[in-house]
Structure formats: structure tokens, C-alpha cells
Amino acid sequence: MxxxxxxxxxxxxxxxxxxxxxxxxxxxxxxxxxxxxxxxxxxxxxxxxxxxxxxxxxxxxxxxxxxxxxxxxxxxxxxxxxxxxxxxxxxxxxxxxxxxxxxxxxxxxxxxxxxxxxxxxxxxxxxxxxxxxxxxxxxxxxxxEIERQTHADVLIIEDEPIIAMDLETIVRDLGHSVNGVAVTRDEAVAQAMAHRPGLVLADIQLADDSSGIDAVKDILAEFSVPVIFITAFPERLLTGERPEPTFLITKPFQRSTVKAAISQALFFDQATVPA
Known part of the structure; x- marks a missing residue:
């Protein structure tokens, strides 16, 4: 309210x-x-x-x-x-x-x-x-300005193949690299530890009922990286009542929305502005 x-x-x-x-x-x-x-x-x-x-x-x-x-x-x-x-x-x-x-x-x-x-x-x-x-x-x-932005290695955490492919295409078209696509919490953490990404795109609900939020928490416990969450129910993560994502994309998403979110997340990360 x-x-x-x-x-x-x-x-x-x-x-x-x-x-x-x-x-x-x-x-x-x-x-x-x-x-x-x-x-x-x-x-x-x-x-x-x-x-x-x-x-x-x-x-x-x-x-x-x-x-x-x-x-x-x-x-x-x-x-x-x-x-x-x-x-x-x-x-x-x-x-x-x-x-x-x-x-x-x-x-x-x-x-x-x-x-x-x-x-x-x-x-x-x-x-x-x-x-x-x-x-x-x-x-x-x-x-x-986005075209001049430093390129990043991106980890995609998404269990829906079509959405993962769409995200991978958008990321690559922006000039970034995709260093992994994970479908579960454990797989995401393992990939992040093996190849530290410069950006994480994470779905909320993953295969085997694991959570993208928990995967990101595990990753952030090891090193700092900007994160963009993707969800079909954004209102649940935009209450302002608890620690919640800074960057959030709503499903179904537009290419321009993903592009703006990625550029803004990297904008702050490269400017070393504390969150």
C-alpha cells in the first residue's frame, strides 16, 4: 500500500x-x-x-x-x-x-x-x-555511450533453453562474452568459481526447484559482481521491506529492456559506485 x-x-x-x-x-x-x-x-x-x-x-x-x-x-x-x-x-x-x-x-x-x-x-x-x-x-x-562501454564476461543462470538462448544472443550482440549458462544453483556456483564473470544474469526459479537468488548469494559470498535478476513476478522482489535486487528484468522481456539493464549495471560497476 x-x-x-x-x-x-x-x-x-x-x-x-x-x-x-x-x-x-x-x-x-x-x-x-x-x-x-x-x-x-x-x-x-x-x-x-x-x-x-x-x-x-x-x-x-x-x-x-x-x-x-x-x-x-x-x-x-x-x-x-x-x-x-x-x-x-x-x-x-x-x-x-x-x-x-x-x-x-x-x-x-x-x-x-x-x-x-x-x-x-x-x-x-x-x-x-x-x-x-x-x-x-x-x-x-x-x-x-553503451557502445563504448567496457565489455564483460557474463554468466547466465536460466533453466528455460529458449530464454537462455535469447539472453545469450542479446549479450553477444552487445559485444559481451558469455562464459557459461547454468540451470541449477550448484551448477551456477561451480561455473562462477571456475570462470569469474563480470556480470551475472539470474532467473529466480531454476531447475530442480533451486533458487537463482541463493545461487547469487553463494557467488557474492566469494567475490563481488553486478547482478541482474529476471522474474515473471517482479512485485515480489520490489516491496522495499527487505534486501532485494538492485537490477530487475520482468518476463517476458524486451531486448531494449535487457540492454538498458546490462548497461546500467556495468555503468555503476565500472564507476566503482558502492551499492
Whole structure:
């Protein structure tokens, strides 16, 4: 439901309208900041802004657009009140660190909004205050940057052969290498230990009822590597209530979505931005 819970009564109908879109805003925020904690903190700040001044929420657009627009306003502006608060408040400190770093330029915002979140150029333009032609130019700029990105060895953890083949094709077309395709937890860990990947693409549910999440936990216990999870039920991993993935792709996926997620995960990894 709409957060923070103790404030629902201020505008219950608005909260109900926004609730279905919150998981996907978390997905965008995490990809934008490269961190679950930073992304979720920004989402909470946006929700608090709506609770504090529901009359300022844009009512002339679709609720999802209004929600993302409010989030973008929080992200794009320097919030002195948040940044100057007590550093002991880890939530506010997270916002300050993510905002001051300014690690995701407008070109990548445009790419994430269109390729990952599925907004039209017109809607993306509304969200970041640009016209559709500028959005197209920004997306092209981001794609050109991706072409210059350092290539990685990728481990694919996926038990459905057709999906694994699709992912392998996308990865190779982006100029990366595939150093293994695993279908179970044990196989994934063994392959990762034998040939340390620079990126992991992991399905949640694997053959023999093992878990891609558990496989990734085992791998991360040995070394650090960026991870993108793939699932048909993204809402289950976008609650903001526990440690959850930073990068998440929804099945069935579009090629552009996978491309944007891979490039953003590697963008943060190569920039050595802490998650």
C-alpha cells in the first residue's frame, strides 16, 4: 500500500491509485541510483512529499506519470533540508550520497524511462522536462555511450533453453562474452568459481526447484559482481521491506529492456559506485 502507512488517511484514494505503481518506481529508482537502499530512500522521500502536500500532486495526468514526476522532482533538485540533516539518519544520508554523486546523467534517465519503464518519448519528456525530440537524442546519446562501454564476461543462470538462448544472443550482440549458462544453483556456483564473470544474469526459479537468488548469494559470498535478476513476478522482489535486487528484468522481456539493464549495471560497476 501507499507509504508511509501512518499517513494513509490524508488521501486514501490517491494512495490506492498509486499503490500498483510503487514496485515499478522502486525498480526505476534502484536502476537510476545503482542501489536498493538509495533508490528506496528516494521513493520514500517522494511518497512523503505527496503525503505532505497531496494538493500539489499532478491530477491532470495518469497517476503513474504523476508519481514518477514527483520522484523526478526529488531526484533532480538539491534538497537542502535532506542533505543537511543529521548524518546519523542513514535514510537521509543515503539520499545525500546518491544525489551528490549525480552518477546517472539525463541520457541514461531517458533510456531507463523508455526502455525499462516503457514510457513513450512524450511521457518521458514530461517526466524530465524535455520535448520528445530531445528524448530521442538523449536515448541515442546513451546508446552511443553503451557502445563504448567496457565489455564483460557474463554468466547466465536460466533453466528455460529458449530464454537462455535469447539472453545469450542479446549479450553477444552487445559485444559481451558469455562464459557459461547454468540451470541449477550448484551448477551456477561451480561455473562462477571456475570462470569469474563480470556480470551475472539470474532467473529466480531454476531447475530442480533451486533458487537463482541463493545461487547469487553463494557467488557474492566469494567475490563481488553486478547482478541482474529476471522474474515473471517482479512485485515480489520490489516491496522495499527487505534486501532485494538492485537490477530487475520482468518476463517476458524486451531486448531494449535487457540492454538498458546490462548497461546500467556495468555503468555503476565500472564507476566503482558502492551499492
Amino acid at each position: 501507499f507509504e508511509p502507512k501512518q499517513e494513509y488517511s490524508t488521501d486514501m484514494s490517491l494512495g490506492q491509485d498509486l499503490a500498483p505503481h510503487l514496485p515499478f518506481l522502486r525498480r526505476y529508482a534502484r536502476a537510476l541510483t545503482g542501489s536498493q537502499s538509495h533508490g528506496d530512500t528516494y521513493v520514500r522521500a517522494a511518497l512523503q512529499a505527496i503525503v505532505d502536500a497531496p494538493e500539489d500532486f499532478p491530477r491532470d495526468v495518469d497517476p503513474r506519470l504523476g508519481l514518477y514526476r514527483t520522484f523526478q522532482a526529488i531526484w533532480s533538485s538539491t534538497n537542502d533540508e535532506i542533505e543537511n540533516r543529521d548524518a546519523g539518519d542513514t535514510g537521509n544520508e543515503g539520499i545525500a550520497q546518491a544525489r551528490l554523486a549525480q552518477v546517472t546523467p539525463r541520457s541514461r534517465q531517458a533510456l531507463l524511462l523508455t526502455a525499462m519503464e516503457g514510457f513513450t518519448p512524450e511521457d518521458a519528456g514530461y517526466l524530465i522536462e524535455a520535448d520528445p525530440a530531445e528524448i530521442d537524442a538523449l536515448v541515442n546519446e546513451a546508446l552511443e
